[in-house]
Structures are given as C-alpha cells and as structure tokens.
Amino acid sequence: MPNPARIHPLADRLSAGNGVILSPVESRERISLRADPTTAKALGTAIGLNLPTKPTGVTTKGNKSAFWIGPDEWLLIGPDNGSMAKALEKVGRQVYSATDISHRNTAITVSGAKAVEALNSGCPRDLSLDAFPVKSCSRTVLGKAEIILWRTGNQEFHVECWRSFSDYVWKFLVDATRSA
Amino acid sequence: MLLIHCPYCEEERPELEFAGAGEAHIERPKNMADISDEDFEKFFFIRENQKGLVYERWRHIHGCGRFFNAVRHSVSDKFIKTYKAGEKKPKLTKAEIEAVLPPAKNTPANEPVYTDGAKQKG
Ligand SMILES: [Zn+2]
Numbered sequence: 001m002p003n004p005a006r007i008h009p010l011a012d013r014l015s016a017g018n019g020v021i022l023s024p025v026e027s028r029e030r031i032s033l034r035a036d037p038t039t040a041k042a043l044g045t046a047i048g049l050n051l052p053t054k055p056t057g058v059t060t061k062g063n064k065s066a067f068w069i070g071p072d073e074w075l076l077i078g079p080d081n082g083s084m085a086k087a088l089e090k091v092g093r094q095v096y097s098a099t100d101i102s103h104r105n106t107a108i109t110v111s112g113a114k115a116v117e118a119l120n121s122g123c124p125r126d127l128s129l130d131a132f133p134v135k136s137c138s139r140t141v142l143g144k145a146e147i148i149l150w151r152t153g154n155q156e157f158h159v160e161c162w163r164s165f166s167d168y169v170w171k172f173l174v175d176a177t178r179s180a
Numbered sequence: 181m182l183l184i185h186c187p188y189c190e191e192e193r194p195e196l197e198f199a200g201a202g203e204a205h206i207e208r209p210k211n212m213a214d215i216s217d218e219d220f221e222k223f224f225f226i227r228e229n230q231k232g233l234v235y236e237r238w239r240h241i242h243g244c245g246r247f248f249n250a251v252r253h254s255v256s257d258k259f260i261k262t263y264k265a266g267e268k269k270p271k272l273t274k275a276e277i278e279a280v281l282p283p284a285k286n287t288p289a290n291e292p293v294y295t296d297g298a299k300q301k302g
Contacts, residue, residue: 056191070243138189138243140243141197
C-alpha cells in the first residue's frame with residue numbers, strides 16, 4: 001500500500017557549523033489572505049488574531065502568526081490542522097480571498113552567531129537590528145528565489161519559500177554558511 | 181546597490197526587489213473604440229524617453245507587490261522622489277532636485293534637467 005502521508009520537501013535535513021544552524025520548519029497551515037484593510041478587523045476576529053496594519057508588522061498569538069506582506073495582503077501561519085481556513089469560511093459578508101498555500105510553501109529556520117551574514121550573502125535587505133528588528137517580516141529575495149523573511153530573534157530567522165525552491169534555498173544557505 | 185524608497189513599505193529597499201514598468205501618468209482614453217489610429221498609436225506606443233527627469237511606474241514586486249510612481253534622473257539613475265499610485269504628478273522644486281543631484285557636477289553625462297518637459301539639447 002502506498003503511504004498517503006505527505007513528505008516534507010526538506011525531510012531529514014540538518015546543517016550546523018561555522019556559526020549557522022539550518023533546520024526545516026515542520027508542516028504548518030498557511031493562508032495567503034487578500035483583503036481591503038478596512039476588513040482586516042473582521043478577518044482578524046474570525047481567526048482570533050489581530051492582523052498587523054503597519055509595514056513589516058507581525059502579530060502572534062499562541063502558535064498562530066499573521067504577517068503584513070502588503071497594504072492588502074497578509075500571510076497567516078498556524079498549526080497544521082486547517083483551523084484558520086475553516087474559521088475564515090465563516091466570516092461572510094466581507095470581500096476577501098483566502099488561499100490555502102500550506103503545501104506551496106515550506107520554511108527553514110536559520111539561527112546562530114553568523115545567521116545574518118549567511119542570509120545577507122544572498123539577501124540584499126538591510127538586516128541590522130535597527131532596520132529589521134526582532135518580530136519584523138518582509139517579502140524579499142534570497143539569490144534567485146523569493147522568500148518571506150521573519151526575524152524571530154536577534155540571531156534567528158524563519159525563511160519562508162516555495163516548496164519547489166526549497167532545495168535551492170537550502171543549498172544556497174549551506175554554501176553561504178561555509179563562507180559566512 | 182541602488183536603494184529605492186517604497187511609499188507603501190515606507191522604507192528604502194534594495195533595487196533587486198523592484199521592477200520598472202514604463203512611463204507614468206499615461207491616461208487611458210475613455211472612448212477607446214472611437215479614437216483614430218494615430219491617437220491610439222500615441223497613447224499605446226509613443227513615449228517621451230527623456231534625458232533627465234523621468235516620471236515612471238515601478239513595482240515592488242518582491243516586496244509589498246504594489247505599483248507606485250517615481251521621479252528618476254535617467255542619466256545618473258538617481259531617484260528624486262517616489263509616491264503612491266493615483267497621487268498627482270508632483271511639481272518638484274529646484275531645491276528638492278538639487279538635494280539629490282548636486283548642480284556642481286554639470287558634466288555632459290550628468291547634465292541637469294530641472295523642469296519636466298524641458299526641451300532636450302543634443
Ligand atoms: Zn513596498
């Protein structure tokens with residue numbers, strides 16, 4: 001019998017050395033939410049998490065987080081159980097689109113004393129703590145891939161990328177680690 | 181790396197996150213089916229391609245995803261100002277321009293063009 005379980009694109013990978021630790025983030029529920037900012041409140045109430053309204057904003061409650069991507073775009077990440085999609089179905093009478101991208105994206109945790117150097121070898125964004133403090137996020141690029149970068153600690157980042165780019169992003173970061 | 185101020189992200193971001201999208205403030209005719217071929221050509225194909233200050237659309241494609249407008253000097257590649265889509269074409273003062281493009285270096289390659297729509301020399 002074939003096993004119907006979905007295989008994580010970065011299953012069993014781990015990289016540590018030269019001051020950078022890379023580890024795959026476990027499967028999560030992810031929603032790409034597009035809506036007029038005036039409906040943000042109602043949508044936030046539905047999922048039990050206020051949507052951030054300022055650029056680079058992140059709000060977190062328990063194990064759910066909402067990320068400001070653009071003036072009418074948010075990324076929602078939560079436990080891998082479909083609960084946010086179900087909650088959003090019940091909003092009604094609001095114009096918005098919620099697309100399940102749980103399996104389009106995957107993520108890598110990049111941490112360690114040289115995490116910033118490793119990321120900056122392919123990401124041109126200013127990652128100093130003044131310009132990109134803890135709990136901020138933005139869509140940007142890493143090498144040839146588009147990523148969403150979330151700073152979870154002074155030396156810890158969540159790198160969100162497309163599943164099909166994840167092998168490239170992982171190997172890019174491993175290479176970057178060698179010279180960081 | 182060139183840094184571009186995104187009016188939606190409210191900060192300077194690296195140029196790799198952006199894509200240019202041609203001349204700005206081109207109004208689409210409301211009576212498209214009625215206009216002559218010459219007028220359509222003018223609307224659709226003909227662009228100023230001015231040497232000096234140009235008004236352009238840009239898109240923060242690997243950031244917030246938004247289109248916005250920018251005033252850029254086409255010789256030095258310096259951005260004078262960026263503003264949100266839908267906002268009026270800004271009238272720039274000499275001081276605003278000179279804050280980014282110092283008048284001291286009037287080499288032919290960096291010939292300042294202070295007013296938009298000024299006659300081109302050479
Ligand atoms: Zn932006």
